[in-house]
Every structure is written in C-alpha cells, then in structure tokens.
Amino acid sequence: MQAQQIMSSPVTTVTRSTPVDECLRIIASSGFTVLPVVDESQHLVGIVSEGDLLREKFATLPRADVTAAETMTSPVVAMTADTDVSDLASAMLRSGLRGIPIVHEHDVIGIVTRRDLLEILTMDDTNIAREVQHRLDVYAGSRRWTVRIADGKVTIAGLALDDPERGVVTALAETVPGVADVQLTQS
Template sequence: MRAQDVMTSPVATASPGQPVKEIAALLADHGFTAAPVVDDGHLVGMVTEADVLRDRIPVDARSRIWDYNATDVHPALTVAEVMSTPAVAITPGTDCAAIARMMLDDHVRAVPVVDGGHGVVGIVTRRDLLRAIATDDTTVLTAVRSRLAAYGGAGRWSVTVHDGLVEIVDDFDDATDRHVAKVIAESVPGVAEVRVRSRASAR
C-alpha cells in the first residue's frame, strides 16, 4: 500500500502571505490538522494546528487585572511567521509502512505528497492511515479478488478475508504466481497480512 492509495487529494493549501486567521478557519471548518504552504507552485513549509495556536489566544483580561507587569503578546499575522520549515514531503509511491513510522517517530500528523513538476498533489494524515486500517473485510475481499482476476483471470484463486488477514489458495502449484498474488494483495488498503498457499497444501 502506497501514499497514492490512501492520500487525500486535492489538498487545501496555504500561502506564506495568507492571514493566520484565514488558516485557522480553514483548519477548524474542515477538521484538518495541517496544510502545506505553497509559494509559486513550490512546497515551502507546513502550517499546523499547533503553529496557529501558539501565542494566539491572549490571557483573559479578568485574570490579569491587577498584574501590572503582565507582558503583552503580539501574535503573528501571516502564515510565513508561524509555518514550520523545511517541509518534509513524500512521493505518491512512498510505502505506507514507512509513512506510519515517520509519523510516529517524528510526531507528525500529516505529510504532503509531492509529484515532480506537478507540485503538491495530496496529503497523507494519520486519519487516512486509520481509515485504510478500518476498511471492512467485504471491501477488502472485493478489491483483492478484482486485482487478482486482472492478473490471472477470474477463478484463478480462492480468497477469504478475516480482520484484514487475507488467505489466498492457489489452484495451481506455481510459486511465482503465488509470490505475485501476495504482492498484489498487500497493495490493497485494509490488508494487514497475506498468506498464500497451493491447493495441495490446503488439503
């Protein structure tokens, strides 16, 4: 499973000169955790919920009415002032296992997807990966059968799915075909594990 299989596209982007208030509304209204910052077609940074929140909400005046030494906070006005740089990007072909490791190791919630001269073509969030994991078994079964049929014809394999575990029985004793079937099935969103065996060994 690769980034192109799970990414959200098209993706809402921000520009460096855009007011922080506008980006706050974008993130809040659409439930986004972050947005890529694009300048002249190039990815230049990321603006996250944390970036927008930082120093943005003033202390309630009633709690500082007698505090004459309170420091005034002057919040940033533009995205360029709050965005995180440099932006780490992935390509459409990046393996989702690597994306998950990156998100967990680097504590990031969203990663932009960049495709050469096309610029930012999507974004992968933790929610996108969770949605793939949560794909129901019936949907997974249909997708696996369809892809295997495209490779070897309908009825070439017997397929079952339970809790994301795909079991494929090869009606012919062909090790190469079994390897290919495993690779094909593993590319389907929602697949947790694939086991392939020949019909002879299944008896």
C-alpha cells in the first residue's frame, strides 16, 4: 500500500508568516497534529507540530508576534505519493514525527498521520469489503459487482475480460485502506 492511498488531501498548510495563534486555531479546528509550512511558491519549507506551538505558547517569556517560521522544524522529512506505507511508519517511529507531508516535486499534495496508519491496522476484512462494495456501488449503481475478501486480498466478480471499466474498478478497490491485492473475475 502506498502513501497516496491513505493520505489526507488536500492538506491545510500555513506560510512562514502565519502567526502561532492562527496555527493553533487551524490545528484545533482541523484535527491534524502537524501543519506543513510552505513558501510563496507553495513549496514545502518546514513543519509545525502541536508540540512546537504549545512550547511556544507556554514559554517562560511568550511573545505575541511569533510566526510559524520561528517555531517550525526545518528541514522537514517528506515523502512521495508512491512511498510504501511501511516506510512511512518506519520514518515516523524513528523520528518521533506525528505526520509526514507527501510531496510531488516540492509541492505538498497530502499528509499521512499516525492516525492514518492506525486506521489501516484496524481495518478487518469485513470492513474492507464493505468499503470496497460501497465505492463500487456509488460509482456504478447498487450491487453491479460482488466483492469477496480474504486476508486483504479482494476479489471482484462480474466483470467481462474486455470490460472497459476494469481499470476504474481496480483503482477504486485499491484506494481502500487495508487492500493488499485486487483480482477481477467474470463470475
């Protein structure tokens, strides 16, 4: 499974000049524990965590005019959309990070948090099958295809070998967290 399958996107970002108080409001309202910091070109330049912000707000001599630039961690660990989830988890555990921005070239396209990784671990086959079936039903109408699953391996029945929707059906199933493999069958 790759980062693009579990990342939150679009992601809320801040600039270097964003005041710490505004960063705190964004974190509190978004539910994220980290905010990527971008420059004028929307390129990733750092990351601000809730811990960074709390340390600043509860400093011995807190200042009202502190910005993200003064509290951010830089350089920041970032990965690409095709990064394997196990590599993301290893990086988070090694570094103590709570979230890793996902970039394309230098632009932030998403973020993977510890919560995203936990959701994968808690997806059992029944829930995975339910979510795959739901996505297929939304796409093509109720119960056009049948979904079976065993150990994260999804089998979708009801597609002819030359069905032009095979690629779409496969892609929809592959985006469900916990799906390890997708097989398509005619019946």
